[in-house]
Amino acid sequence: MAAVEVRDGFKYYGRSANPKIILNFLNMNVPKGSIYGLLGASGCGKTTLLSCIVGKKQLNNGEVTVLGKKPGAPGSGVPGPRIGYMPQEIALVEEMTVKETIYYFGRIYGMSDDKIREKYKLLRDLLQLPPAQQLVKKCSGGQQRRVSFASAMIHDPELLILDEPTVGLDPILREKIWDFLVESTRNSKMAVIITTHYIEEAKKANIIGLMRNGILLAEDTPERIMNKFESNSIEEAFLILSQKQGDDIITSNPADFKKHPIIPALPGDVIPSIEFENRNTNIEKNPINYNCNDDDFDNRKRVFFTTRGRIKALMTKNFVQLFRQPSGIIFMLMFPLIQLSCFYLAIGKTPTNLRIGIVNEEVDDIHNCFNSSMKTVTAYNETCEFNKVSCRYIKELGDGTAHRIYFKTKEDAFDAARRTDVIGFLHFSHNFSESLQERLNDGRFASNAAFEYGQLNVRLDQTDQQISYFLERRLREAFENFLANLLEDCGIPRGIAGSPVHIMKPIFGTLDSQFQQYVAPGVVMTMVFFLATLMTAAVFISERTDGVWDRTLVAGVSANEMLWAHLLSQFIIMAFQSFEVIMYIGLVFNVTNHGNPATLIGLLTMTAFCGMLFGLLISVYCSSHTMANFVATGAFYPMIILCGLLWPLEGMPKLLQHIVMFFPFTIPTISARNILEKGWSIMDFQVYNGFIVMAMWIVIFFTACVIGLKRGS
Template sequence: MAAVEVRNGYKYYGSKKNPKIVLNQLNMNVMRGSIYGLLGASGCGKTTLLSCIVGQRNLNGGEVTVLGVKPGQPGSGVPGSRVGFMPQEIALVEEMTVKETLFYFGRIYGLTDDRIREKFKILKDLLQLPSAGQMIKQCSGGQQRRLSFACAMIHDPELLILDEPTVGLDPMLREKIWDFLVETTRNSKLAVIITTHYIEEAKQANYIGLMRNGVLLAEDTPTNIMIKFGTQSIEDAFLILSQRQGNEDQLNQIMSHGKSQTLPAAAPLPTEVIDVHEPTAEKPPLPYVEPQNDNGKKIFFTTKGRLKAMMTKNFVQLFRQPSGIIFMMLFPIIQLSCFYMAIGKTPKNLELGVYSGEVSSYAECFDESLQTIYTVNDTCRFNKLSCRYIQALGDDIATRKYYPSEEAAYADARKANTVGYIYFSHNFSASVYEYIEDSIYASDGAIDNSEIVVHIDMTDQQVGYFMQRKLRDTFSTFMNTVVRECNVSAALVKLPVQFQDPIYGSTDIEFQQYCAPGVVMTMVFFLATLMTAAVFISERMDGIWDRTLLAGVSATEMLWGHLLTQLIIMALQSFEVIVYIGIVFDTYNNGDTTTLIGLLTLTAFCGMLFGLFISVFCKSHTEANFVATGAFYPMIILCGLLWPLESMPAFLQDLVMVLPFTIPSISARNVIEKGWSITHEKVYNGFLVMAGWTIIFFVLCLMGIRRKA
C-alpha cells in the first residue's frame, strides 16, 4: 500500500512567462512500512517536494496523495497528526525547556499529558535528549536537532518526513537513529521519507530516489541501483546518473522548451527510473478520525490542548526574555514618568528683568512699613503700587533681576541674560488712581501709564507664552485686590482680563492634562504593535510558524491564540497605566475608571492587530520597524495631540476623524474632564472607531495569513 504517490508533479516559482521550474514531471512512490531515502544536491527541489507532500505548498501540475487522501482536505489529518515533519532548520522556541517543547507539540497533536510523559521517557533514552529543564538556547546544535527529531516522533505518526535529520550528529548517534527507523518500519506501517547529504548512510533505506534539477533520476532499492550501474556505492551511481543527464545548460534548455496554455511547459527528461512498486488493488481508505480525549475537546475555535499549548508558548516567550518583560511592563512606566515629569510643568530658573520708575531703591519694596494703599478724606490714595506687584510675582514664577533703567533691562534681555523685562512708569500709582476714579474719562496719559509694559523673548514660544500668562494672571489678581481694598465696584473698573467660572474642569486646563489621554493611547497602541510584529516575524523566520501549521494548527487558530494571550497582557497594562498615573502623579479623573481601562485595552488590542498586519507583509524586523515608525508620526501629528484640530484645513479635519486616535482621545478626555459615561455619544463613539479599526485589521490579517499559508 502506498503512503505517498506523486504523479507528474510539476512546480515552478515566478511568472508563467519566466518560470523557475523546481519540480519537472516528477513521479514518486513511497510504500507503507518502508524507508525512502531522497538524495540530491542542495537546490535540486527536495525541500519543495516535501512541502508539497505535507500540504504546505500546492503543485502547479500533477497530483499528490498522502495516506490515500489529498493533502489539505478537511479531516484528512494531512497536514496534522497523521504526519510527523522535521524541517532543515531547528524551528523550536529558544525560551522553552526540553520538556515544555515536547509538551507543546504533543498537545498540538492531541495527546494527553500522561501519554506525552510516556513518550518523553522513551525518546529521551533513544535520542539522548538533554535534561527536561534545560532551555533550548542552552542546548548544543546536535542536542537541538535530536529534540527536533523527537518532536516529529512524539505522536507516533503514520508518515514521518525528515529533512536532513542527521546533520551535525556524531556517527554513533546517526547509526542509532537509523537502527531505530529500520526497526520501527519493519514492525509497523510507518512510512519514512528522509533526505540526507550522507549518501552512503542511505543504503539502509528500503528505497532510494536520486534527484537532480527537479527530476527523479532513479527510484529503486539501494542494491538494485548499485548492480544496474556496476558500482560499489550509491554515491558513484548518483555521479554516473548525473553525468548521463548532461550539463546544466542542456538541462535548462530541455526544461524551458515549449509553452502550455495553462502552465509553463515542462518537457520530460530522460530517466533511468526503475519502478519496483507495481500498483496493487487497494481498498478505499477509511475516513480518518482524530483520537478523542480531554485535550481534543473543542473550545470555540480550537481544542483544549492546542489552546493550552499555544498560550503557554506565547507567555513563555514573553516572560523568559528580559527585554520582553521590560518592554511589556516597565516601558509604559518609564514612558509615562518621562511625560509627566517633563511635560506641562512650570519652567524653573527663569530670570525676569524688573524696572520701576517709582522707586530709587528696590529695598523700599520689601520694607515692612511700606504702605501702598491708604485713605485720605474717605478717598483711596496709592503709593508705589509697583512694589505691590513686584511682591505678588514671587520667585515661583521667575527670579527677579532689578535694573536702574529701562535701557539696562533691555540690553540684558537682548543678550538673552533674561527672558524679558517688565517696566513701570514713574507715575504708575497716580495713573492707576486716576484710572479707578475717572474710569473711561481718565486722560490718555493716565490710561497708558497705568499699564504694565511687558517685553518677553518669544523665540522660545513655550517659555514666552508661559511668562505672558503668569504676568497677566498676576496683574489681574493684583488689580482685583486693589479695587477690593478701595471698596470700588469691580464693574466700574475695566480689568485687563475678566475671568468667569468654567463649565467643566479648572479655569485653565493644563497642557499636560490635555495631552495625557492622547499620549497614553498612542503609547499603548504602538507598544502592542512593536511587540506583536517582533514575535510573529521571529516565529516565521525561525520556522516555528510553518512547523506549527504542518502540525495541523490552522492560521486562524494561531491568530486567536496570540490574540487571547495579548488581550490578557494588554488589560493588565491598561490597568497598570491608569493606577500608576493616578497614584504617582495624582492625575484626577472625573469619570469611570473602568471605562478608561476598557478603552485603553481596546486600543492595545487594535495595536496588536496592526502589528500582526505589519508582520504578515514584512519579511524582516527592519522592514517592520520602518512601517511602524512611518505610521506612528503621521498619526501623532494629525490626531490633535500637539495642536487643535480646528486649525487644520476642512478636508483634513474630515480625514483625521477616522484615524484610530482622534475620536478615541477626545472620548477619553471627555471621561476624565467632564465625567461622562460610556452611554454618552461623545464617549461611545471613541469605542466604535477603535472597534472598527480592530475589525479592519483582523480581516486584513486573516486574508494575509491564509494567502501566505
C-alpha cells in the same frame, strides 16, 4: 502500498512568463515501511519537494498523494497527526524548555500528558537530549536539532519527513538515529523520507532518490545503484550520474512550459525506478491508530474553534514567550506606566524659573524693595498715595514662575537678552508710582506722560513663541492682580462698577490643567493601541521567521486556531493593562474618573484589542521586523496629529474633519473624554458611538487578517 506518490510534479517561482523552475515534472514513489533517502546538492529542490508533500506549498502542475489522499483533503490527516516533520531550520520556540517543547508538540498532536511523558523518556535516552529544564536558546546547535527531531517523532507518525536531521551531530549519534529509523520502519508501516548531505550514511536507506536541478535522476536501492555504475560508494555513483545528465537539460522556452512540458531525457543508460520489495510482515498486523477512540480522546475533542490539547499548548506557548523575556514583561507592565508618568509630569505643568531681567529706576538699590518696613500704599479719607509700588509688583513675581535677574540700565538688560541670558526684561520708569497714581485719580483725563510712565514695559524674545506667550500672559495676570490689590488697599473693592481698572480673573493655572485633562484620554488610548500593535506584530513576525508558524501548520493546527489562541491570550493581557492604567493615573496622579470605571476599562480594552489586530494585520503582510516598524510608525503620527488629541477637530478644514471621524480612535477618544470628565454613561450617544466605531474597526482588521492568513497558507 505507497506512502507518498508524486506524479509529474512541476513547481516554479516567479511569473509564469519567466519562471524559475524548481521541480521539473518529477516522479517519486515512497513505499510504506521504508526509508527513502533523498540526495542532492543544495538548491536542487529537495526542501521545496518536501514542502509540497506536507501541504505547505502547492504544485503548479502534477499531483501529490500522501498516505492515500491529497494533502489538505478532508480526513487526510496531512497536514496533521499522520505525519511528523522536521524542517531544515530549527523551528522551535527559543523561550521554552526542552520538556515544554516536547509537550507542546505532543499536545498539538492530541496526545495525553501520560503518553507524552512515556515517549519523552524514550526519546531522551535515544537522542541524548539536553536537561529537561534547559531553555532551547541555551542549547547548542546540535542539541537544538536533537530536540527538533524528538518533536517530530513524539507521536509515532505514519510518515516521518526529516530535512537534514543529522547536520551538526557527532558520528556516533548519527549512527544511533539511523539505527532507530531502521528499527522503527522494520517493525511498523511508518515511512521515512530523509534528506542529508552525508551521502554515504544513506546506504542504510531502503531506497535512494538522486536529485539534481529539480529532476529525480534515479530511484532505486543503494546496492543496485552502486552495482549499475560499478562504484564502491553512493557518492561516486551520484557524480557519474550527474555527469551523464549534464548542465543543459532545461533548454525549452520557459514561456511555453504550459504548452510544452519540460520532460528530461537523460543521455546514456538510465536506471529505471523499481518497486521496493518490503519484507516487513508487521505492516498490517500493527497499524498505527489515529482515531479518537483511544486514551487521547479528551485532548482531541473539539472545543469551539480547536481542541483541548491544542488550546492548552498554544496558550502555554504564548504566555511562555512573553513571560520568559524580561523585556516582554517590562514592555507589557512597566512601559504603559512609564509613558503615563512622562505625560503627566511633563505636559500641562506651569513652567518655572524662567529667567527674566528687571530694570527698576524707582530705587537706587534693588535690595530696598525687600525691606519689610517699606510702605507702598498710604490711604487717606478720599485719596491714596503710592510709594515705589514697582517693588510690590516685583514681589508678585516671586512665585517660582520667574527667576528675577536685576540690571542697572535698559542697555545692560537688552544685551543680556541678545545673549539669551534672559528671556526678556521688565522696565519701571523713575516715576512709575506717581504716574500710576495720576492715572488712578484722573482716569482718562490724566496726562500723556502719566500713561507713558505709568505702565509696565515688557520686552520679550519672540523666537521662542510658546515660552514668550506663556510669560506674557503670566506677567499680565500678575499685573492685574497687582492693580487689584492696590485698589483694595485704597479702599476700592474688587470688581465694583465704575472701577478705573478692569480686573481679570487669574485663570492661567487652570488653563494648564484643563489642557492636560483634554489631552490625557487621547494619550492613553493611542498608547494602549500602539503598544498592542508593536507587541503583536513582533510576536507573529518572529514566529514566521523562526519557522515555528509553518511547523505548527504542518502539525495540523490551522491558521485560524493560532489566530484565536493569540487573540485570547493577548485579550487577557490587554484587559489587565487597561485596568492597570486606570488605577495608576487615579492613585498616583489623582485623576478623577467621574464616570463608570468598568465602561472606561471596557473601551480601553477594545482599543488595545483593535491595536492588536492592527499589529497582526501588519505582520501578515510584512515579512520583516523592519518593514513592520516602518508601517506602524507611518500610521502612528498621522493618527496622533489628526485624531483631535493635540488640537480640537474644529480647527481643521471641514473635509478633513469628516475624514478623520473614521479613524480608529477619533470618536472613541471623545467618548473616553466624556466618560472621564463628564461622567456620562454608556447609554449616552456620545459614549456608545465610540464603542461602535471601535467594534467596526475590530471587524475590519479581523476580516483582513483572516483573508491574509488564508492567502498566505
